[in-house]
Amino acid sequence: MTHHEAENTTNDPASAVLERARHFVDDLTLTEVVRWKKDHPGQLAVGYMPIYVPRPMLEGIGCLPVAMFGGGDQVDIIKGDSFYQSYICHIPRSTLELALNGSLDSLDGVLFPSICDVIRNLSGMWQMLFPEKYASYVDLPQNFDPELGGKFYVNDMARILRDLTARGAWKYDADKMRAAIAAENSRRAALKELDTLRVKEPFRVRASEAYLVARAGGLLEAAAHEKLVREFVAAAKQRAPRVYDNVRVLVRGSFCEQPPLGLIKTLEAAGCDIVDDDFQLGLRYIDGDIECGPSDDPMRAIATAFLRRGQATASRYIADEEKGAALVQSVRQVEAEGVIFAAASFCDPALLDQPMLEAALDRAKIPHTSLKFAENTGQFQVIREQAGAFSDAVKLWGSAA
Amino acid sequence: MADREHLTVGIDPGSSAVKVAILRSRAGKDAKLLAQSVQRIRRRKVADVVTAGFEEACAAAGVKPKDFDYVASTGDGDAVGFRTGHFYSMTTHARGALFFDPTARAALDIGGLHARGLKMNEEGRVLGHRMTSQCASGSGQFLENIARYLGVPLDDVGELSKQSQSPEKVSSICAVLAETDVINMVARGISTSDILKGIHMSIGGRLVQLLRAVGAEGNVVITGGLSKDVGMVAAIEQLFAEEKTKKTKKQHAEVVIKTFPDGILAGAVGAALLGAYRYEQLEKKGRAAAVLAAQASV
16 A cells, blocks of 8 residues: 555545455455355355356355455465466466465355356366366357257256255245345446446546455355445545546456456556446446346346346457447447556457457547556556556547557 | 646656646747756655645745646656646656757656656657666666765765766676675775766666667757766766767667756656646647536535
8 A cells, every 4th residue: 555545545435345345355265255154054155267157046046156366466376387388377377276275165166157268178177176066167158049049058057056956055946046136136236336436437436446346246145245335335425536637448358367456556547547347347247137027037037138238248259340349339438538458468368359349449549558467467667657658648649659 | 829828837756856847838838937846755755745845836936726727747646636637757758858958859767766768759749668677777766875885975976977087897787786896896995986987887878778779869858867967967978979989780870968957857847738738638628627627626
């Protein structure tokens, strides 16, 4: 913490809730999960890798969904490196490190959603290294026809429900599943309110703060997370910050391996108001509610929401033009003046999509720049130079440096 | 050309000193430096030094804080809580260099923590840059440490260096090794002048490389705290002169080193001028009033 931050937190109505959020984000040994299991005897905690798994499906059978974002810049990788070549991203190494050093022992199982070959490979390693734990790859549908991809997805979720029930999770109950969906929708609404506040008044909520508050939900049930998010939003509205003449930017590419908090702060210090991002996208993957009436099939409702309102991100195999158009639309919606691509080194999904997205931005005459990071990046001087030059160029000349 | 004059201030908190410059201009053009302040930080809180420097400059210019159209920070912008906006130091030094010499198309910013060579166009837009990385041996802080070891006041370093008859070569690779070199030199009885000149030549060699790497040519303005160090400047000029006499296949562009008494203010001056330019842009977009009103109300 710099001396400026220390001064600013003295009278900040949001400092207490931010501290709580930070506690959840830093809880790499999952002490909160251990506590939850103590309070919920017999119930399971199920981890999942980025980007997206249907969290209400897990909560509906009494499981605690636990987002696994790797070790960030807090873990020394000793064993994890021996499993992956040097040209592989960092998150699987630190995740394995945490698993091998016992930090993830409280998890009863892990889901590996389809995002890239590396995560698929990790699911196989998990099954070999931890045969007593549940581990399953989740093939999210890439065919968006409800009769094909939709049915496939419902069947796959039914398989996971059966597997987890066999390991002690609650038996499927449609009413409980609908309640879990309702709780998820409420949490999603709270996150939307947070996002809206950032867009409207970015001086009240820094992206680095919103990041902590959103990411805390990775260890919390939907209802508890909703409470925390709403508490933060209410506190942020009480703040009396000063408005700065900053550049409004949108950040893309950090949906899986997460950037260190220092990187987000570096972008902010360079004069950028990050008004939209895809950090830890999973919690915001579905755009809006999962619509599920009292007589609707909740599993089909989850599948339909995924098919129809999933984000146009790198894990979805859709036409390039659609992703580019979605990005340009996002820029317009949040009135951003530029885009910063911040992808993890060796993140194939992000880096393969990037040229197409850049082309779409070029066509729309939207300035952009790109940088790469690893979750344990500790030096930000080069990024500071790049972000500072970009911010000034956009602010003064309306184009990239 | 802007219709009206803008009163702006640039505040540049660096690692060793806080620089403040108040200027009147027309959107950054036809600029006049009204007042300035340079305060060493000396273990004080940076934000307190910022306030003191700002008040000192305001008093000298006879203006009040509310008179400013734009308060622009550069360097450690977080220390300037009352800023309107922030500009990155590379951009502000480029613009500041143009204020001192409008014909210059390159600048060499030598600060307390690192040095940066940059090339710019006639607007001050940076076209290319190179900087010393995490190594301290190209920085003012390194020179300060050496001066302290030698018991020489910082202000005397430049003149002493210029008196050198036989500069002693030091490691140009690493500040840690160079500092060890200096301790050995003292033990061997090398004169202070020769040690300082050796240090200047060592740092200067790295700085010349930075300028060559960005393709600097013509007038190059030295900015930052070390622009006042006449020994440093002499070393850089000597190194460029020696290049000409060396028989190499590579033809280097002609470089003329330019220094100015207020070169240390370049970042602050650049920030103030860019603030005026930005304010005019905001006015044209109808947003200037909104930005200032929001600042006042929140």
